[in-house]
Amino acid sequence: MDKYSKFYDHLQDAANEFRKIGPGKTIRVVSHLDADGISSCSILIRALTRQNMQFVVSIVQNIDENLAKALKAESHEHVAFTDLGSGQFSILKEYLQGKKVFIFDHHELDSEQEAEGFVHVNPHIFGIDGSKEIAGAGVTYLFAKSLDSRNTEMAHIAIIGAIGDVQENSGFGRLNNEILADAVAAGKIKVVPGLKIFGTQTKPLYKLLAHSSQYRISQITGSESRAIQFLLQTGINPKEGEKWRKLGDLTEDEMKSLVTGILLRRLNEKEPEAIIGPTYILCEESRQSLLRDAKEFSTLLNACGRMDKASLGIGVCLNDKKQKAKAIEHMATYRKEIVKAMNWFEESYNANKIIRGKNYVIINAEDKILHTMIGTLASIISKSNLIENDMFIMSLARMGDGNTKVSLRASSSNNPDLKELISKMAEAVKGTSGGHMGAAGAIIRSEVEQEFIETAKNTFESMNTNLLIDPER
């Protein structure tokens, strides 16, 4: 039996075990704060509703002893963790004995993976790479599908979770692809070739082209007027009446001309075709909606989580019209918060207030930036032209409870394993860490910030490119 069959069998066993709980019971659900976590939790909620079960939900940034203690003290006998739990298995094992615990996760495993009363579902247990092949939402989805095949109506949300966890790279791996097939079959998602530029559904086409900083288009990137000229030369009217057209407004023929025109202007780039890739359209959303593009949908969920509005994100996933409208409004506030953080960074950077080394930048925002935004800030900086290639970007912000949140990113295409790197640094100051190879984080006590920063500096300085992971791995 291959690893995939074993994984699917395990999902079936988990569903059988779950059915034993029976209808009417309340499940204590704990999920992760990001887009994948919100997606995971929404899929589980839909499945629980279908089983006539009740639920109490918490969305958290991480699991620590305090959370485990609090859960232990509660009267709920059944606890389900989605998109977290595997990395903190020992803590859960220590505190949640006597409860029935379900974990649906794709993060890397702790030293402990089994305990009495625990059902642990994670692809890593079967040798399947959970950082690439399937996200927390996918694991939860496959469980929900094993429980009741009608839960396939949530397949698109599992895909949004995977996109939120950056598992889409001109296509998906095997397990995500199988979930995508369910979403397509259910009429929820349509895959169409498109441009891999952010804002394809919402920004006017000429702005989209002019501001595609990630993928350079020769003579267009950086100039709105030249973008308009290019469109006209390509036989595409940038306007329809008084309104600027968006990518979604183009006819199939226009789309083909646009793609050809862009490729011609990217011939000198390393990978001219990198700008073209599948886009995932949520067929049931209106043409004008921000939520029509799965990537923007996941950004919106992320924004909800980061701005302390996770419940709004759950409403969006469960297709609640009112919550959707509210969440979209909320996006504007989120964007402002990002702009504020970026402005602060640029000012501080120019004023030499940011710690810089030969291969790293360390941003200690203290209490000037929301701790939930610090990862987003580091990600944006890592992709921006403010920073050279092959740099580590580490950001810190205080959480207001005596702890400091740390995020680590890298501005290189062949990432070193950031999760491993930060876990060593965090251990040195008795902090906790988590995340993935390409985006990791830690929580440390604020009083050891300086010590931690010194450790980080030494670690980065001691690294050379030989330590970078082979991109083929």
Ligand SMILES: [Mn+2]
């Ligand atoms: Mn995840």
